[in-house]
Amino acid sequence: MSGLSGMSRRELARGAVGAVALTAWGPALAGRAYAAGDGTSGDGTAGGTADGAGQRRVVARQAGPFEVLALLDAHGPFPGRTRDHFTGAAERDWERAERLDPAAFGPDGTWELDFRCYAVRRPGGRVTLVDTGIGPVGSPASGWAPVPGRLPRVLTEAGIGVADVDSVVLTHLHSDHYGWVVGPDGTPMFPGARHVVQHAEVASLDPGDTSLSYVVEPLRAAGLLQEVDGRTRLVGDGRGRGRAVTLVPTPGHTAGHQSVLVEGGSRRVVVTGDVLVHAVQWANPAVAYRFEHDPAAARDTRERLLAEARRHRSLLATAHLNRPFIPAG
Template sequence: MSLSIPRLRIGSTEIIALADGEGPFFSPRTEAFPGATVEQWAEADRYDPGAVDAEGRWRLQFRAYAIRSDRGLTLVDAGIGPADGPAVAWAPVPGVLPESLAAAGVDPAEVDTVVLTHLHTDHVGWAVVSSPAGDRRPYFPNAAYLLQRAEFDALDTLNPQLRESLVDPLAAAGRLRLLDGDTPLRAGRAVATPGHTPGHQSVLVADGRERVLVTGDLLVHALQLLHPELAYSHEIDVEAARQSRKRMLGHESGTTLHLATPHLTEPFISA
């Protein structure tokens, strides 16, 4: 895959899209969005034609985002990971996030904050990796890893295997920090957007009348941008997810909202 490095600047802050992989979803898209009509699918395909392949499968991008400001460097999510990563059962591993970071001029040791939007395997793959000695270590050695407490508390429901492979190594290294709702960051703020998972969070960066929302899986397909009310079958709480989308996608007249989306074809879109 091509390692172009799209960037979006808002004031003095730069948001950098970092590709990690691309490939088909593991089930038919009509099962993922059972309530979508033929007309809504056609509308979504016009909006994001790259999200469907020649066989009619839902084609996903897998991205992380870096947020660089004069206060430091934040990474939002950690992609699908290496060949032995937790997403190996379904995602197109190995990912290329290390190469994307290098192409963007980002040293992993430079990252001071990693925001994990949620604990699905395609968002945490490079957070912790195996060392040559065989132990598990944070890939970003100097970063605090931020997770909503509600997500941490739901770990055994979401994916109990991540306790040993991800959460325990972060805690042992003194790198795990639990958040309780909306929290200021070095650049922008973490915003609780529950529903997709119990402790899902997004990241909002604002400057004047301009906003950038790094969505995580608040938004996984153009259908949800065009029709925020549509339920996604992989949401833990459909109604909470619907309310989170409506709340975050709405914005005041005269403001500009950019969306940084990990799974849509384009890394940056305007809502």
């Protein structure tokens, strides 16, 4: 999802979520972190880093040789009322959604959500980062999201140095997913990493889109932008088939949206991006999110991704549900 203050109609169409500029969001909200267990069991090695308040900002799952780390950038309420964003959901869908993600249901019908990135750590310690959160104060998400995000600190907590990150996957070019691509000084945060995005995503941007000036142009100037077309193998562990990290086109939320499939032999994790943004779309994949770029494509993508994930008993790693890893179904 994405939202910006002073949003244009085009920006709304691209996935923004409300015209309310929540510039009054303060440190209290910005600092709220994920505090609940993820509820999965029997799904491999779990790890975590807790702060003094018992809040877990780093949660790990092992997938064969790959360690998948959920990194919480921020948490906060979303503008508007939840049900206005998912008008196609039936009562039974909401009931299932609330059982899966009770923390998403705030007071007065508000939507409470995490803003999460993921890291895939390979043997030897090299890291692929998937999305970069809402970013610092002054980032494009600042008009509506609870900035500052905490990603730099959370990476440190996860034992990941900037130099360890050799690739950054951007699932799509919405402001809550690219916030830490550059730091407050406008220079790339991960200068040793290629930043991989689908060409269709870049090609869909309007000339005045903030993503161009904030992400695409600085990365291009630094020689760090890699545009890919379609399904793309990002890394393999070199020890046989079925152990790989692969980019999978998942269009609909945006034109060039992509997800990341982590295959670790017997364990698969799908880093979904915004294929589903709320548990109600896990409960019923046919439920549209109000600001999808192409609702029909988004529905088709969601149904196919969830069906395949169920077939493989995959774990879903979503950006905005209040649990870092959930079963596919």
